Amino acid sequence: MTHRFACSLVLLLSTTTGVFAQQSARELGSAGSLNVISQGVDAIYGNPALLGLPHRGAQVQIRFINAFAAVRNNAWDWNDYDTYYDKDLTGNDRTAVLDKVPQSGLEVNSLATLHTLGIRIKSLGLLAGAFEMSDLLIDKKALELLLLGNPDGLTEVRLLQKNSEAMAGWRVGIVYGRYVGEIGGKPIYAGINLSKLFGLYYGISFPAELRLTQPGDSLWGYGSAMGKTAEGGDGWSSDGGIAIELSDKWTASFTVENIIHTIRWKKETVLHRATFELEGLHIDRFDEIDDAFDEGADGTELPEEPAARFNSGLPVNLRTGIGCIGRKNRFAVMATLGFKDRLCVSTKPGLALGGETRYIPLLPLRAGCSVGGGSGFQVAAGFGIWLPIFRLDLGIMMDNPFNYKSRKGVSIGLSIDSPTSG
Numbered sequence: 001m002t003h004r005f006a007c008s009l010v011l012l013l014s015t016t017t018g019v020f021a022q023q024s025a026r027e028l029g030s031a032g033s034l035n036v037i038s039q040g041v042d043a044i045y046g047n048p049a050l051l052g053l054p055h056r057g058a059q060v061q062i063r064f065i066n067a068f069a070a071v072r073n074n075a076w077d078w079n080d081y082d083t084y085y086d087k088d089l090t091g092n093d094r095t096a097v098l099d100k101v102p103q104s105g106l107e108v109n110s111l112a113t114l115h116t117l118g119i120r121i122k123s124l125g126l127l128a129g130a131f132e133m134s135d136l137l138i139d140k141k142a143l144e145l146l147l148l149g150n151p152d153g154l155t156e157v158r159l160l161q162k163n164s165e166a167m168a169g170w171r172v173g174i175v176y177g178r179y180v181g182e183i184g185g186k187p188i189y190a191g192i193n194l195s196k197l198f199g200l201y202y203g204i205s206f207p208a209e210l211r212l213t214q215p216g217d218s219l220w221g222y223g224s225a226m227g228k229t230a231e232g233g234d235g236w237s238s239d240g241g242i243a244i245e246l247s248d249k250w251t252a253s254f255t256v257e258n259i260i261h262t263i264r265w266k267k268e269t270v271l272h273r274a275t276f277e278l279e280g281l282h283i284d285r286f287d288e289i290d291d292a293f294d295e296g297a298d299g300t301e302l303p304e305e306p307a308a309r310f311n312s313g314l315p316v317n318l319r320t321g322i323g324c325i326g327r328k329n330r331f332a333v334m335a336t337l338g339f340k341d342r343l344c345v346s347t348k349p350g351l352a353l354g355g356e357t358r359y360i361p362l363l364p365l366r367a368g369c370s371v372g373g374g375s376g377f378q379v380a381a382g383f384g385i386w387l388p389i390f391r392l393d394l395g396i397m398m399d400n401p402f403n404y405k406s407r408k409g410v411s412i413g414l415s416i417d418s419p420t421s422g
Helices: 004-014 033-037 040-045 048-052 078-084 091-099 140-148 289-296
Strands: 060-073 106-121 124-138 156-159 164-183 186-212 219-230 233-245 250-265 270-281 297-301 310-313 317-325 329-338 350-357 365-372 378-386 391-398 409-417
Touching: 033 250, 033 317, 033 329, 033 350, 033 365, 040 048, 040 060, 040 106, 040 124, 040 164, 048 124, 048 164, 048 186, 048 233, 048 250, 078 091, 091 140, 124 140, 140 156, 164 233, 186 250, 233 310
Parallel strands: none
Antiparallel strands: 060 106, 060 409, 106 124, 124 164, 156 186, 164 186, 186 219, 186 233, 219 270, 233 250, 250 310, 250 317, 270 297, 317 329, 329 350, 350 365, 365 378, 378 391, 391 409
16 A cells, blocks of 8 residues: 555655745845845845945836745655655655654745835835745654654654744835945945735644554554634834945945734634544555545544734844945845744854846846755856846746755745836
């Protein structure tokens, strides 16, 4: 009998892939590094202080679309898909699949943003768009029990060290940057991004508990799980930044993202509780995902309970770097650090470097790489098609550009601007 449940879990998650904060396609093509020296309409998605810098382009710029998507898991890749999909898993196969999962557990992260409008008017920016982000966390012990059973005779298991979380909504914001003074003859600029947030959906699952009653390769016992959802709310977010012109070409940048980021969920707030009983649950009897638990588990979802209003938000994230803007080339180095591991923010320091060349004015080319930040080593590339009637930019970033079967992460971005942008 094929182990379709486990293999489907492997494959669905291994086809997903590094997650970064929202950015434009131009910045993504440089591994995010150009974020610290963004000019023009790009600055409304990066350091707001950069809007205050003198800009060689038009004073009014429009971005019609800014789309960004990223998805990642920390365990499996396409090689695992080819090796284990639709196969009778031996004991060695199950161990190999499990060994790919870090001790911290399986993590699947996704982030998507779609800004349908971005406008820059001199030092002022306006933006509007939607967002989605999620962190799916599965305890390694749960995967171990599923793949190997309970040979050690465990009796009490607390699953999920962290909460899985998902959030979706939309926002409208205003961005402003201006000159504020000098230090040592170097001009200093400061800026702020203030957005009104409208939450559409939020869900969180809390650690589950499992009690096993006997050892063996099948699971016998019972357990409980709990989660909370909401379907409406609103709040505010704010980012701030400082930029220093070190010379005519060199600029230093520092941004604090999510100084404020909170949504008050107050519509359809529900607490979900469920209990389940395991009656010889065994991976060998999994033929279809939909029937997986019907073969070895009985579940009961308790009546939903109205939940009190509650808040959610994103942790503070820091970005700093330095870059050079020349007539035909630009280059930058950026470092990042989050204050908490949550919803696409990582406490692991990240470093990115990259650049852009415009030796062919109608076809700017970009490249970069990054390391750390919770996504490991990744390589980025991008290009633009700058025509008299519009400008199109594309960017892609992945963890293994030379072998797609070993890839765990990919991010893509697309921007369409008015011809005066950039």
